[in-house]
Amino acid sequence: MSRFVQLHLLTSYPPSNLNRDDTGRPKTALVGDANRLRISSQSLKRAWRCSETFESTLGGHLGTRTKLKGKQVFAALKEGGIPDKTAREWAKEIAKQFGKLKSDKKTENDADLEIEQLAHFSPEEEAAIQALVATLVARKDAPTEAELKLLSQPRHAVDIAMFGRMLADSAEFNVEAAVQVAHAITVHRAAVEDDYFSAVDDLNRREDTGAAHIGERGYGAGLFYLYICIDRELLLKNLSGDAALAAKALEALVHAVTKVSPTGMQNSFASRAYAGHVLAEKGSQQPRTLAQAFLKPIKPFDGQDIFEKAVAALNTRRDNFDAVYGACADSRYELDVDSAQGTLAGLVAFVAE
Known part of the structure; x- marks a missing residue:
């Protein structure tokens, strides 16, 4: 080949x-x-x-890039009847397996559940997280250390296989593009040229009122080599x-x-x-x-x-x-x-x- x-x-x-x-x-x-x-x-x-x-073409073989996995897990645990404080603790434990959580300890907008850097989750890892959440909801008990080993080497995530993945704190699970x-x-x-534009208010079309909005945006045109x-x-x-x-x-x-x-x-x-x-x-x-x-x-x-x-x-x-x-x-x-x-x-x- x-x-x-x-x-x-x-x-x-x-x-x-x-x-x-x-x-x-x-x-x-x-x-x-x-x-x-x-x-x-x-x-x-x-x-x-x-x-x-x-x-x-590749549905089911594409990963998800997000900082918000902890928020998603938190919502799923709460929906399953886990109390707010407990659900937050478990969600943070799960999310931090994929990267360092934001240092902000405030819970406003659930910022403490966010990963600092975008993490690319493979379909296998997504399935493992969903399975663990279902287990925790069913037994009403905290995840074990073994259960929290959710990171895996992606095997069927085409976008990760093509474009790579970097996990700063877990280099062994990185993927070379x-x-x-x-x-x-x-x-x-x-x-780069400038496009000056204006907008007229449909309910106020008198000529002496002028434009309801004016703006400017840049644009360009060309033949690109890739x-x-x-x-x-x-x-x-x-x-x-x-x-x-x-x-x-x-x-x-x-x-x-x-x-x-x-x-x-x-x-x-x-x-x-x-x-x-x-x-x-x-x-x-x-x-x-x-x-x-x-x-x-x-x-x-x-x-x-x-x-x-x-x-x-x-x-x-x-x-x-x-x-x-x-x-x-x-x-x-x-x-x-x-x-x-x-x-x-x-x-x-x-x-x-």
Whole structure:
């Protein structure tokens, strides 16, 4: 089996604000002395993991990332008839198995039940917690030390197998990510622009009253390059050797990365987009991104197609790497919308076979 699958995607987004910085404006990056729009890998992975694509294909094999597990357990214990004080103590004992609880001792809004850092719970761990809660409700007695050993090495959580998990206080249960995702950047110079807008009160439309609300938001548009590296051997290992589940995971991933957009301000911009070009490479050689193809920003002249130039730059860099280092892949598959080359089904088969 070829160990690595590398995906290089070009996706054109119209005016959008898919991934905001701390000021609410689209994220950017300085690349090759040119400012680019950027979509963080965290934003992309969350969009894929929470998509209907993942849910419909991998339902029952997805984990839950939350700080609030203690609150959920507390509510379940109280619903089962456990007194408030006792339920709180037991819920804290269960929650702290997955991370340090907040140091705030106040019970306002049940803050003392929250884990400090987001913890990613596998389906197996979720089931173990539910079973323990049912046991405690039935016997009305505190959990034993043995029963509180709820952490386990995830075996069937596809999102954890793909994107990893870190538990600072329980490193033995960490999972190394089998899918590495770069930040997507525009292949050309890009500016963040400002959208000034106003809203009119439907019940007060007199011209002399002006707008009922005015505002401003940032947006940008561009052709983005995204690089993804999949370690298929590690994915299979993370899924306990379940080849069928690994294949379903890769199928869902390919569908998501080509068709699912981050959700930021979609109601304002409707900036949903499919990938226009995908280069997939398979082999056991050391992976490498082709982002270097865009250090010099693409700049079309005399009516040239920026998409066509970006594809050409990508292929040129790929060929040049091969010429210098030797073949960087054993086989390749291309999907290109402009030339109607390849199919999504063919891409899935290439990646997952």
